[in-house]
Amino acid sequence: MELVFTVVGMYLIDTAGRKKLMAVGSGLMVLFALGISFSYANNYQLLMLIFVMCFTSCFAFSMGPIPWIMIPELFPTYLRGRATGICTVFLWGTSWAIGQFAPMLISSIGGMGTFLVFACANLLCFLGVVTFVPETKDKTLEEIAELWQPKGEKRSNAQKQY
Structure with a gap:
């Protein structure tokens, strides 16, 4: 399941868009x-x-592969290596925490409680994607970097170009 839907996600990422796939995937999760x-x-x-x-299918086409693609896209060149490294540590740390603590959660609060916790975590993920994640489909790295600049700076940079 995971392999098939990861391939589906990799096909859809440039047609449907990163943000849309992450929102749909986390919402369905x-x-x-x-x-x-x-x-x-x-x-x-x-x-x-x-x-x-x-x-698993929803994870595989959305929150599994897309963060690995988007993380390097989101940071300006001078910061990309270090920022991607920090984000990677957090992704691996989260994966470790889920693997480490899910069995403990199941034994202490049961499967029903554990998956209610996961549902709440995925709801927070969905809200975060919808609220904070920019769409990077069909954008150059320079255009993506510009998304993070305060609005006043965007105007002054645009004026400098003319």
Whole structure:
């Protein structure tokens, strides 16, 4: 599932756009995490498997590959290497934390509670993507860097060019 939908995501990234794929993916991950939670609570094992496969598919076309593509795009050249390194540490740290603490969460608050926590985390992710992430599809690195400048500086830089 993950391989197939990662390939789907890599195909769609330049047609649908990075922000849209991340928003759709994280939004669907909220719904499927709620579905997994519901399945745990009611011991619907087949339904849980279906929701896990759907959750994995959504991760694979959105939040799995796209951050690795967007992170280097978002930073200006002089800062790109260091900033990408810092972001990579956070991505790997988050992956480690999920792998380390998910079994502990399941044993302490159960599968239903654990996936409710994941649903809330994905809801925060969805809101963050919709609110803060710029669309970088079809933009040059210079245009993306300009997105981060305060509005007053954008005007003064545009005036300097003319």
